[in-house]
Structures are given as structure tokens and as C-alpha cells.
Amino acid sequence: MDELRFLTALHRPGRLVDVGAHDGLITLPLSRLPGAQVLAFEPLPAAFARLSAACAGLGAIEPIPQALGDAPGQLTLSVPVVQGVRQEQWASLVKTYDGYGQHVGAEQVQVPVVTLDSFGLQDLTAMKIDAEGAEYEVLRGARDTLLRCRPVLTLELExxxxxxxxxxxxxxxxxxxxxxxxxxxxxxxxATALHRPTMQRASPDPSNYAASDPYVFNFFAWPRERDAEARALLPGG
Structure with missing residues (x-):
């Protein structure tokens, strides 16, 4: 089960939110679902420029150059640089990437932060959240929206x-x-069955790609009122 298959199978027309949209890998296919309107949040300026170019002319996508969190303001986004190469996919609001030696550096970017609740959405049906450690803050800032709209969720938790x-x-x-x-x-x-020593063992160093096998980091969440529908997606559900 991957994010796109899950979100497609449980799709209902309405707003979808992509948190950490980056280049639009998930944003673009989500926008093609029937009746979908995607809010794509990407605070890293370089990635947002590419996202905006990819979405140009697509009325079903609204790129937003902000991060989501639990309070409005500004935060520092740290982008690791490994041997001179920026690792944008590891850009984080909760890590600084200090202490990994001379082969790892970091760029610091000040980015605006807003809460999802501040948008007052009435028709949110799904969220994909990939925030490199800031998922809890994203959800805290979306609490009222989750209670009101009951979207399905995919989350990368590491x-x-x-x-x-x-x-x-x-x-x-x-x-x-x-x-x-x-x-x-x-x-x-x-989620309580996750055995971290064998299912999620990996280095926090962006220059070290070794990980456990399996490495479980994609999580799927749904309102309990949709439990039967979601569990039916897998034979052993």
C-alpha cells in the first residue's frame, strides 16, 4: 500500500492538502482525481519555484509557499548539504543537522508558518503529510479541521x-x-505494533542511507466511522 493508492481508493470530491509538496510528485496525480482541489504547501523557495512551474495552468492546484504548524509565525527550515549537494527531501523545521562532521553542512532558511485551521476549510477530504519530523505540529494546527471534516490521512513518521x-x-x-x-x-x-528496533532502524545522518529491512515509515489514518471501508483495501485488513 502506498500513499497514492490509499488516497485514490478512499477519495471523495473536495479539498485535498499536500503538506511538503516539494516538486509535486503526489500533488499532480491527486489533482486529477474527480472533483479534487489541492492545496500544496511547500515552504522551501527553490522547491516551491519548481512546484509552481509544474502546476502552472492547472486550476485544480493552489501552490502555497508556507509551512504548516501549530501557530502562525516564522521558523527556521534546515536543509542538509552533503558533500556540497543539497538534500532538499530532508529539509526540516525540527532538526538542525549539526554534529555530523565536515561532510555534512546545512543551509538555514526562514519560512512563514500558518495553521491549517486558519483556512477554515469545510470540505477537506484527505491530507498527505511529509514534514520531516514536524507532523505533530501540523496536526495540532489542524485539530478543528480534522474534527469538522474527517479527512483520511497519509503520514511519513520517522x-x-x-x-x-x-x-x-x-x-x-x-x-x-x-x-x-x-x-x-x-x-x-x-501503529502500536511497530517494533522500532527492527522496523525503523536508520541513522539521522543524511549522509548515511543504511536502514532496517523492512523500514516502515508510511502510516495511514482514517476516521473510525470509515474503518470497514479502509480495512477492506488490504486482503488481511
Whole structure:
């Protein structure tokens, strides 16, 4: 099960939010779903420029050059640089990438932050969240919207980016009457079944790509009122 398959299978017409849209890899196919209007949040200026170019002329996508968080303001986005190459996919609001030696540096960019709740959305049907450790803050700033609209969610949660995130985020969603699972071996597993030493062992160093096998970092969440529908997506659901 991947993000796009999950979001497509449970799609309902309305607004979709892509948090950490980057170049639009998920944004563009989501915009082609029936009745979809995508808000694509990408605060990194270089990535936002490419996203805007990719979305030019597509009325179903609104690129937004802001980060989502739990309070409005400005925060520092750290972009690791490994041997002179910017690793934009690791850009984070919660990590500084200090202490990894001379082969790793970082660029610091001040970016505007807003809450999803400030948009007052009434028809949000789905969210994809890839915020390199800031997922908890994104959800805190979307609490009222989640309660009102009941969207389905995909989340990338990694302990190497934010220690405790694979505990805190599912717990927060549980309090909002959401189920959070991961897919492995053709079955849904509750987030509480994640065995971190064997399923999510990886270095926080952006120059070290070694990871456990399996490496489970995609999580899927849905309102409990849609439990039967979501579980039917996998044979062992």
C-alpha cells in the first residue's frame, strides 16, 4: 500500500492538502482525481519555484509557499548539504543537522508558518503529510479541521527525524477518534505494533542511507466511522 493508492481508493470530491509538496510528485496525480482541489504547501523557495512551474495552468492546484504548524509565525527550515549537494527531501523545521562532521553542512532558511485551521476549510477530504519530523505540529494546527471534516490521512513518521513521533502522532489521532495503521506483508497493522528496533532502524545522518529491512515509515489514518471501508483495501485488513 502506498500513499497514492490509499488516497485514490478512499477519495471523495473536495479539498485535498499536500503538506511538503516539494516538486509535486503526489500533488499532480491527486489533482486529477474527480472533483479534487489541492492545496500544496511547500515552504522551501527553490522547491516551491519548481512546484509552481509544474502546476502552472492547472486550476485544480493552489501552490502555497508556507509551512504548516501549530501557530502562525516564522521558523527556521534546515536543509542538509552533503558533500556540497543539497538534500532538499530532508529539509526540516525540527532538526538542525549539526554534529555530523565536515561532510555534512546545512543551509538555514526562514519560512512563514500558518495553521491549517486558519483556512477554515469545510470540505477537506484527505491530507498527505511529509514534514520531516514536524507532523505533530501540523496536526495540532489542524485539530478543528480534522474534527469538522474527517479527512483520511497519509503520514511519513520517522524516529530518525523526531524521536517519539511514531508514538505521539498516533496517540494524538486516537484522541480524535482516528485509526492509525501501517501496511506490511499485505495486512494492516496498528501503529502500536511497530517494533522500532527492527522496523525503523536508520541513522539521522543524511549522509548515511543504511536502514532496517523492512523500514516502515508510511502510516495511514482514517476516521473510525470509515474503518470497514479502509480495512477492506488490504486482503488481511
Amino acid at each position: 524516529e530518525r527525524h523526531r524521536e517519539g513521533s511514531t508514538w505521539a502522532v498516533p496517540a494524538f489521532l486516537d484522541a480524535l477518534d482516528y485509526t492509525t495503521c501501517f501496511a506490511l506483508d499485505g495486512r494492516w497493522h496498528p
